Each structure stands twice: as structure tokens, then as C-alpha cells.
Amino acid sequence: MIALIMFVLIYFGKEFGISANFRVMCAADGAGDYASFFKFDWNSQGWNLLVALGAMFGGYLASHYFTDPGENVAGISAATVATLAKMGHLVEVGQVPIVPEFYSWPSLFTLTGFIIIVIGGFLVGFGARYAGGCTSGHAISGLSALQLPSLLAVVGFFLGGLVMTHLIFPLFL
Amino acid sequence: MSKFIIVGIIFGVTLYKAEAVSWYRIFEMFHFQSFHMYGIILSAVVAGIVIVQLIKRGRIRSVDGQQIEINDKDLSIPRYLIGGFIFGLGWALAGVCPGPMFILLGSGVTVLIVFLSAAMFGTFLYGLVRDKLPH
Numbered sequence: 001m002i003a004l005i006m007f008v009l010i011y012f013g014k015e016f017g018i019s020a021n022f023r024v025m026c027a028a029d030g031a032g033d034y035a036s037f038f039k040f041d042w043n044s045q046g047w048n049l050l051v052a053l054g055a056m057f058g059g060y061l062a063s064h065y066f067t068d069p070g071e072n073v074a075g076i077s078a079a080t081v082a083t084l085a086k087m088g089h090l091v092e093v094g095q096v097p098i099v100p101e102f103y104s105w106p107s108l109f110t111l112t113g114f115i116i117i118v119i120g121g122f123l124v125g126f127g128a129r130y131a132g133g134c135t136s137g138h139a140i141s142g143l144s145a146l147q148l149p150s151l152l153a154v155v156g157f158f159l160g161g162l163v164m165t166h167l168i169f170p171l172f173l
Numbered sequence: 174m175s176k177f178i179i180v181g182i183i184f185g186v187t188l189y190k191a192e193a194v195s196w197y198r199i200f201e202m203f204h205f206q207s208f209h210m211y212g213i214i215l216s217a218v219v220a221g222i223v224i225v226q227l228i229k230r231g232r233i234r235s236v237d238g239q240q241i242e243i244n245d246k247d248l249s250i251p252r253y254l255i256g257g258f259i260f261g262l263g264w265a266l267a268g269v270c271p272g273p274m275f276i277l278l279g280s281g282v283t284v285l286i287v288f289l290s291a292a293m294f295g296t297f298l299y300g301l302v303r304d305k306l307p308h
Contacts, residue, residue, distance in 0.1 A: 001187045002213070003220030008180055010228065010243070013235050019271040022296040029293075037300035050177035051184065055272060056279030058185015059194070063280035066186060074195035079206040084197075091197075098195045099277065100268075105284050116267055121288035123263025125295025128271060130306065131256030132246070135270045138257070139214055142246065144221025149246040149253050156257020157264060158203075164265035165203035 006141055014047060017137030019128035021045075021052045063098075074098055087173055112172060131156060185276040194276050196268025203265050251307040 006016040023038065024045045031038035063072065074096045081093050089100070107113030128134040131153045133142065139157065142150020191213055192198050202210035227233050228241050235241050264270050267288060269277060274292070278285045299306075 001191075002184075002217035003224060005180055005184050005187070006217075006221055007224045010224075010241060011233070011235055012176065013237070013239070013241070015244075018275070019292075021271070022293050023300070026293055026297045026300065031297055031300060034297075035300040035303070037303055038297075047177045050175075051181040052275045054178040054181015054183075055185040055188075055275040056181075057178065058182040058187075059189055059276035059279030060185075060281070061182065062186045062189035062276075066190065074192045074197040075209075076195075076197045076201045077207045080197065080201040080204060083204055083206065084200075096195075096197050098189075098192070098197075098280075099282055100196050103196070103277075103282050103284055108284055108287060117284060117288050118291045120263050120267025120269075121291025122295040122298075123259055124267060124270065124274075124288075125263075125292030125297075126299045127256050127258070127260025127263055127295075128292075129256075129296045129299040130303075131253055131260050134260060134272075135214075135264070136272050138253075140217050140221060143218045145225045145243050145245075146222065147246050149248055152250060152253035153257040153260075156254045157261040159254075160258040160261020160263075161199075161203045161265035162261075163258075164262045165200065168262075168266075 002136075002140055003144065006136075006144065009051075012047075015137075016141045017048075017133050018052060018055070019124075019134035019137060021048050022125050023129060024049060072098055087169075089173075115172065127160070181275075184272065185279060188273060189276055189280065194269065194273035194280075199265060199268040249308055255307070 009016045024042045027038040027040060027042040073094065076096050078093050081091055081096065084091055101107060102113040102116055108117055131138065133153065138150040138153040143154065188194050193210065193213055198210055201207045225243060228243065231240060233241065274285055274288055278289065
């Protein structure tokens with residue numbers, strides 16, 4: 001399905017990559033005045049904003065119409081539930097919500113919520129542009145085209161992810 | 174124009190129903206406790222490789238009949254490894270990458286607008302300092 005989406009975009013003469021939208025949005029807000037990286041014809045990238053807009057609609061439809069209220073759970077494994085319990089995050093198998101409780105406005109003003117939402121967002125935005133792509137651009141599009149740079153980027157994604165999950169999470173989560 | 178919105182909607186519904194938008198699924202993936210996320214990525218890449226090879230052999234043309242060219246990326250090691258590493262830190266921390274961020278925002282997790290702003294600020298800062306970074 002995801003490959004099909006990539007194919008449709010290639011078929012329309014485009015490239016599949018969601019994080020490029022951050023650059024487009026920066027440029028649209030006038031960031032071109034500050035750095036040449038944002039001086040490009042962002043109007044020509046408007047199609048990608050439409051994909052992002054569509055993704056938002058898709059999220060709305062999926063959660064409101066294609067999912068029953070009691071069904072809105074992530075079916076994670078019992079092993080993961082046990083790992084979470086060890087860290088003090090008690091969830092029950094079959095009852096795990098799609099997003100944890102720290103994705104809420106009140107939690108934004110707690111240390112954990114702030115680190116996850118604000119620092120997490122910053123790292124994702126900075127890293128995606130530094131690496132020239134995110135999961136969709138490198139892991140899906142890049143690996144599909146057998147691009148060595150994308151493989152390096154994906155190795156980087158996983159190294160970063162493993163360090164965060166195994167070394168940094170225990171410090172505060 | 175609207176064809177891109179439709180592509181986005183299909184993308185959004187697919188990733189939502191596949192639970193790829195879930196923080197817990199990412200957490201589980203980095204603990205190697207389920208094949209779920211690897212299955213999603215692997216199946217997309219395998220199907221993608223087949224499609225790209227068909228395109229490269231000229232079997233598939235674009236919607237206006239043109240030969241499709243797929244650009245090679247320039248090879249540079251620090252850029253992809255360091256940039257990827259930073260992205261990976263954020264990906265595991267937030268449990269969402271840019272696609273799911275838009276999808277969850279649409280599903281009603283409005284606080285992600287703060288995440289989006291932070292990601293834009295990160296991108297902006299990268300634009301400011303990019304000449305000073307190893308690429």
C-alpha cells in the first residue's frame with residue numbers, strides 16, 4: 001500500500017517524502033530572508049503540502065469513521081507491555097491507546113511531555129533536513145530505488161532510535 | 174490538484190489503520206519485540222523495489238507519457254549518518270515521524286501542532302547553520 005502511494009507520486013512525476021514539507025512551510029513563512037536554503041520556488045512544492053493535508057483528512061476519517069471507539073488501540077505485544085510496566089507505564093494488553101497520555105495539552109507543561117513533544121519535534125525537523133529525508137523519503141523511497149545514501153540514513157535512524165530507546169529513555173521515562 | 178489530496182488521504186488511512194502512527198509501535202520496534210513495523214517497512218520496500226525496477230526498464234511511463242527518471246542521491250557519509258542519527262533520536266523520542274504527525278494531527282491529537290512548530294524550527298535552524306555542518 002505504501003509502495004503504491006510512492007508509485008502514484010512517481011507516476012505523477014513527483015517524489016515521495018513528507019518531511020520536505022517542513023522546508024516548504026518555512027519558506028512559505030518567509031524564511032528565505034534568513035538563509036539561502038529556503039530561497040526556492042516553494043509554490044512548485046505545493047503538491048506536497050496537499051499530500052500532507054490529505055494525510056490529515058485521512059487521519060480524521062480513519063479515527064472517526066473507520067475505527068470503533070473501543071477499537072482505537074495499538075495491538076502491541078505482551079513483551080512490550082511488560083517492558084512498559086517495568087518502566088512504570090501501566091497499560092493492559094489489548095487496551096493500549098494509539099498515543100500515550102503525554103500527547104495532550106496539559107502534559108505539554110510537564111517535563112516529560114515537553115521533552116517528548118518539543119525536543120522530539122526539533123530533533124525530527126533538524127535531523128530530517130540534515131539527512132535529506134525521513135522515513136518516507138529514505139526508508140521507503142530511497143531503499144526502493146536501491147540508494148546507498150538512504151541505507152546509510154536508515155542505519156543512522158536506527159542507531160539514533162536505539163540510543164534513545166535504550167540509553168536515554170531510562171533516564172527520564 | 175486534488176489528486177494529491179486523495180493520495181494523502183489514502184496514505185493517512187493506511188498508516189493509521191496499520192498502527193504505524195502509534196508511539197507504542199515505535200517503542201516496540203526499537204525493542205525488537207514485534208515484527209509489525211519491520212513487516213510494514215519491509216513489504217513497502219520490496220514492493221517498491223519491483224516498481225522502481227519496472228520504471229527503470231522503461232515498462233512504466235508517467236501520466237503524461239514521459240520516461241520517468243529517478244534521481245540518484247549524492248553519496249556523502251557524514252550527512253546521512255549524523256543527520257540520520259539526529260532524526261532517529263527524535264523519531265524514537267516522539268514516537269512519530271513527519272507523516273504520522275500530520276495523520277495524528279488530523280485524528281484530533283491537536284497538541285501535535287506544537288510538535289510541528291518545533292520541527293519547523295529545527296528545519297529553520299538547520300537552514301541557518303547548514304554551511305557550517307559536515308555534509
